[in-house]
Amino acid sequence: MTRNLPITFILITVLIDAMGIGLILPVMPQLIQDVGHTDISGAAVWGGILSAVFAFMQFMFSPMVGSLSDRFGRRPVLLTSNAAMAFDYVLMALAGTIWLLLIGRIIGGVTAATHATANAFMADVSPREKKSQNFGLIGAAFGVGFVLGPVIGGLLAELGPRAPFWAAAILAGANFVLGYFVLPETVTPEKQRPFQWARANPVGGLKAVTALPGLGALLSVYFFYQIANMVYPAIWAYYTAASFGWSPGVIGASLAIYGVSMAITQAVLIRWVIAKLGEVKTVYWGLIYNACTLAMMAFISDGWVLLMLTPFAAFGAVVGPALQAVMSGRAADNQQGELLGVMSSINALGMIFAPLVFTRVFSYFTGEDALFFLPGAAFLLAMGLMLVAWGMVARALTRPISADAP
Numbered sequence: 001m002t003r004n005l006p007i008t009f010i011l012i013t014v015l016i017d018a019m020g021i022g023l024i025l026p027v028m029p030q031l032i033q034d035v036g037h038t039d040i041s042g043a044a045v046w047g048g049i050l051s052a053v054f055a056f057m058q059f060m061f062s063p064m065v066g067s068l069s070d071r072f073g074r075r076p077v078l079l080t081s082n083a084a085m086a087f088d089y090v091l092m093a094l095a096g097t098i099w100l101l102l103i104g105r106i107i108g109g110v111t112a113a114t115h116a117t118a119n120a121f122m123a124d125v126s127p128r129e130k131k132s133q134n135f136g137l138i139g140a141a142f143g144v145g146f147v148l149g150p151v152i153g154g155l156l157a158e159l160g161p162r163a164p165f166w167a168a169a170i171l172a173g174a175n176f177v178l179g180y181f182v183l184p185e186t187v188t189p190e191k192q193r194p195f196q197w198a199r200a201n202p203v204g205g206l207k208a209v210t211a212l213p214g215l216g217a218l219l220s221v222y223f224f225y226q227i228a229n230m231v232y233p234a235i236w237a238y239y240t241a242a243s244f245g246w247s248p249g250v251i252g253a254s255l256a257i258y259g260v261s262m263a264i265t266q267a268v269l270i271r272w273v274i275a276k277l278g279e280v281k282t283v284y285w286g287l288i289y290n291a292c293t294l295a296m297m298a299f300i301s302d303g304w305v306l307l308m309l310t311p312f313a314a315f316g317a318v319v320g321p322a323l324q325a326v327m328s329g330r331a332a333d334n335q336q337g338e339l340l341g342v343m344s345s346i347n348a349l350g351m352i353f354a355p356l357v358f359t360r361v362f363s364y365f366t367g368e369d370a371l372f373f374l375p376g377a378a379f380l381l382a383m384g385l386m387l388v389a390w391g392m393v394a395r396a397l398t399r400p401i402s403a404d405a406p
Helices: 005-023 028-036 040-072 074-094 098-112 115-125 128-159 163-182 202-210 215-229 231-244 248-277 279-298 303-330 333-365 377-396
Strands: none
Touching: 005 074, 005 115, 005 128, 005 163, 028 040, 028 098, 040 074, 040 098, 040 115, 040 333, 074 098, 074 115, 074 163, 115 128, 115 333, 128 163, 128 248, 128 303, 215 231, 215 279, 215 303, 215 333, 215 377, 231 248, 231 303, 231 333, 231 377, 248 279, 248 303, 279 303, 279 377, 303 333, 333 377
16 A cells, blocks of 8 residues: 555646646636636637646646656655645635736646656656556546546536635645655666756757657657547537537536546556557557547537447547557656656647647638538548558557567
8 A cells, every 4th residue: 555655646646737727617717807807708818828828838848847857856846846736726716817827827837747757757666568557547547637627616616716726726735745755756866867958848858859769750649649639628619519509518528428438448448458459559559449430520410429439439548658658668767757748748739739720620610611511520630630640650660560569
């Protein structure tokens, strides 16, 4: 039990990260209207700015935070992150102006960059053959947080628009206390790598990591996979409302189904899949599977069919942990934080651009000037990106496909 406490702390940290995003979503429109003295239209504009700033800070600081954890250790970085996260939520709970909310999102984006350090800690303590399973646990924790966040946030919103922020601050503070007592240091002196400013930024970190054999192509695969996967949060609410007239309650329930299914996939099913196929074949066939489900979603005409397909779409989440494990296996022990920091930056970059691209495609194919009405057109674009990733995998990982060693 004592040995599992550090991993429990890591999973709670990731869960709080995911919950923190969803926890405040139900109250952000009202809070922005209150502090910004604006209507719902103006609140939406500011909400978009706050989201973009959060993702941009995560993109900029993920390599730096990862490199700091390679130099000074995972423990100080993770503990500092939890303390800063608690402070950030207190700041947003007390914010009386839109500018304080903006500062809060800046701090939040930097603390979210430690998601990479959580993955690096898991890589440190995981044997090679169990990396994909343990990365899957992190994905499952994120999925559970994704589901719980909006639900708890909506319930707490009944107490006022600032209540969810206080709840998030208490969670982060309690997790800091837990980590202080149970989290060991996994970066030994021989694994420490000197901190270099030239590598502690998205461009420098990417150059350093892609110098490792085969990682450049794999990071490209990861980029296209992540962009394609972000079609769900980008257009789901708009797509289901336009296609099936779903209410916000039904939309929320469908997202909960997806989140729970993804958590089960990454916590349980991935162990069976990796054991049967191995990591490389899981990535290879998983990308094809995802492309097929995205193609089906583009042309579904009945809402109940989409609900039935949703858990099967979430099964495609086996690709992420498997691909992450393959890349982690190609990096040295003292580069795990740097690699996962670069991956976190790529993910944040996708969070900035994917919504802009997919919502524009949706807007065109549901607008008056469209060649034909197709609300699911964005899923076809995502399918194309998934196939691009699959084509790269076919070249980068298969020597032949049956060989599971990277």
